[in-house]
Amino acid sequence: MDLIRMSNVKKTYKTGVTAIYDLNLSIEKGDFVFIIGSTGCGKSTLIKMLYREEKPNSGKIIIGGMNVAKLRNRKVYKLRRKIGVVFQDFKLLNRATVYENVAFALEIFGTPKSEIHAKVIKVLDLVGLKGKIKNYPNQLSGGEQQRVAIARAIVNGPKLLICDEPTGNLDEKTSMEIMEVLEAINRMGTTIIMVTHDRKIVELMQKRVILLDAGRVLKDYAKGTYKNATN
Amino acid sequence: MRLIRIITRSIRDSFRSVFRNFSLSLASISCITITLIVVAISIVLSYNVDNFSRNVEKDVTIVAFLDVDITSERIKQIEDEIYTIDYVETIEFKDKMDIAKDMMSSSDVYKNIMQNWTREDSPLQDTYQVKVSDINYIGKVAKEIESIENVGVVKYGEGMVEQLASIFKIIRNVCIGAVGALIVVTAFLISNTIKITIFSRKREIEIMRLVGASNMNIKIPFMFEGLILGIIGAILPVLTTTYGYVTLYQHFNGQLFSPFIRLIKPEPFIYWTSFILIVLGMIVGMIGSYRAVRKYLKI
Numbered sequence: 069m070d071l072i073r074m075s076n077v078k079k080t081y082k083t084g085v086t087a088i089y090d091l092n093l094s095i096e097k098g099d100f101v102f103i104i105g106s107t108g109c110g111k112s113t114l115i116k117m118l119y120r121e122e123k124p125n126s127g128k129i130i131i132g133g134m135n136v137a138k139l140r141n142r143k144v145y146k147l148r149r150k151i152g153v154v155f156q157d158f159k160l161l162n163r164a165t166v167y168e169n170v171a172f173a174l175e176i177f178g179t180p181k182s183e184i185h186a187k188v189i190k191v192l193d194l195v196g197l198k199g200k201i202k203n204y205p206n207q208l209s210g211g212e213q214q215r216v217a218i219a220r221a222i223v224n225g226p227k228l229l230i231c232d233e234p235t236g237n238l239d240e241k242t243s244m245e246i247m248e249v250l251e252a253i254n255r256m257g258t259t260i261i262m263v264t265h266d267r268k269i270v271e272l273m274q275k276r277v278i279l280l281d282a283g284r285v286l287k288d289y290a291k292g293t294y295k296n297a298t299n
Numbered sequence: 300m301r302l303i304r305i306i307t308r309s310i311r312d313s314f315r316s317v318f319r320n321f322s323l324s325l326a327s328i329s330c331i332t333i334t335l336i337v338v339a340i341s342i343v344l345s346y347n348v349d350n351f352s353r354n355v356e357k358d359v360t361i362v363a364f365l366d367v368d369i370t371s372e373r374i375k376q377i378e379d380e381i382y383t384i385d386y387v388e389t390i391e392f393k394d395k396m397d398i399a400k401d402m403m404s405s406s407d408v409y410k411n412i413m414q415n416w417t418r419e420d421s422p423l424q425d426t427y428q429v430k431v432s433d434i435n436y437i438g439k440v441a442k443e444i445e446s447i448e449n450v451g452v453v454k455y456g457e458g459m460v461e462q463l464a465s466i467f468k469i470i471r472n473v474c475i476g477a478v479g480a481l482i483v484v485t486a487f488l489i490s491n492t493i494k495i496t497i498f499s500r501k502r503e504i505e506i507m508r509l510v511g512a513s514n515m516n517i518k519i520p521f522m523f524e525g526l527i528l529g530i531i532g533a534i535l536p537v538l539t540t541t542y543g544y545v546t547l548y549q550h551f552n553g554q555l556f557s558p559f560i561r562l563i564k565p566e567p568f569i570y571w572t573s574f575i576l577i578v579l580g581m582i583v584g585m586i587g588s589y590r591a592v593r594k595y596l597k598i
Contacts, residue, residue, distance in 0.1 A: 145511045159502070159506050160506075172510065176305070176308075176510065176516045177305075177516075178301035178305040179304075180304065220510065224511070
């Protein structure tokens with residue numbers, strides 16, 4: 069069953085640059101999909117449209133039954149509460165502790181304190197940071213900060229996790245640790261879409277891979293076929 | 300319940316944020332403090348000028364001279380007739396013998412001339428001294444009194460009173476304008492300072508949006524923060540006004556230079572001024588934050 073269905077999506081920026089041309093794509097529930105391609109191929113625009121930071125000029129983007137393309141700015145929060153987003157630069161609150169950073173995503177909806185505590189501890193345990201709840205982001209390594217960002221993104225139990233180059237700032241070993249965390253989250257049923265430049269990770273993970281080129285899907289590799297096709 | 304939790308969290312986060320971003324908060328608080336002190340001074344000045352002008356206006360009296368051969372019944376009737384005129388506030392009857400007594404006590408020359416006058420041979424006239432509730436209608440009231448039978452000449456310092464009234468009107472309008480303009484300038488100054496403070500927290504707003512905060516979820520904590528900054532910023536101006544004005548009042552014994560210029564009594568004046576300053580700080584702080592956050596929200 070499709071969680072995401074994009075039909076005839078086109079995105080042209082005000083500058084006149086077209087980033088996505090007539091894109092058709094569907095992603096099933098529970099999938100782990102890599103989106104790859106050279107710089108400027110439209111990867112970032114594609115995922116920005118998924119979490120509705122950008123709006124397509126035409127076409128439909130259906131996520132879990134919601135047409136994201138038609139979503140008004142003031143209603144974007146309704147989508148964001150159903151998905152999680154992780155970035156290369158972590159986007160953590162530097163003046164808040166690890167616990168507060170994760171709890172923040174629940175507090176803004178008015179979740180009861182006891183529920184917040186249980187959920188935060190659970191996700192921090194999942195990402196291996198249960199022992200660092202009182203630390204501030206600047207007291208953590210890059211990998212640990214990314215784990216906090218992942219914990220924050222999944223604490224609401226989203227159906228979809230969007231990752232925009234989450235390993236871009238990390239060394240190889242730490243990157244693999246992050247991938248293990250993402251893999252574990254995916255095993256629990258969360259659909260993951262990850263944009264990356266790291267070919268090694270893509271080859272190693274053996275997941276579905278969508279190769280973009282100049283705003284179009286150049287290739288859509290089924291699970292486990294990418295490594296063989298490129299070698 | 301959920302709403303209560305959201306509001307409680309907003310208040311807690313606002314306090315936390317004020318202290319976590321202390322240097323920025325201090326910039327906003329200082330700006331609020333300085334501008335509110337200026338507002339406080341202008342409020343004290345303008346209210347005192349207003350009070351002074353009103354006191355002077357209150358002292359302006361219409362004197363209606365009654366006919367020499369008037370009967371006491373007619374005198375009583377005239378009083379009732381004057382009371383029916385609009386804008387008449389108080390009426391005081393002054394017997395011609397009382398007037399003579401007052402004049403004699405003020406000068407020995409008068410005393411020598413008037414001491415043997417009796418009610419029958421006194422050339423003075425009984426008078427009604429009328430005070431009006433609005434000095435702008437004094438001419439109209441005087442004219443109506445003049446038209447009453449057995450009322451002779453009516454005097455109220457024609458020309459000068461109107462001039463005085465118009466000067467006071469200008470002064471009062473200038474004072475109101477000055478306070479109003481200052482409040483607007485204050486609002487802009489404070490709101491811009493808070494805007495700069497919030498600019499540095501653009502990232503925080505971005506993260507809030509990212510994790511699914513609605514515009515209201517984002518605005519509320521920032522507005523509470525603005526409110527807290529406004530209250531903290533108003534503390535010093537309130538203390539300055541309260542202690543400063545009381546000290547000034549006591550030092551000058553309630554009057555400035557002469558008994559003619561009386562200062563407003565500190566109570567309840569200082570409480571009202573403090574209330575205005577706190578409310579102003581709160582409102583301006585909240586509006587400043589609201590305007591600043593709005594800029595970073597996609598609405």
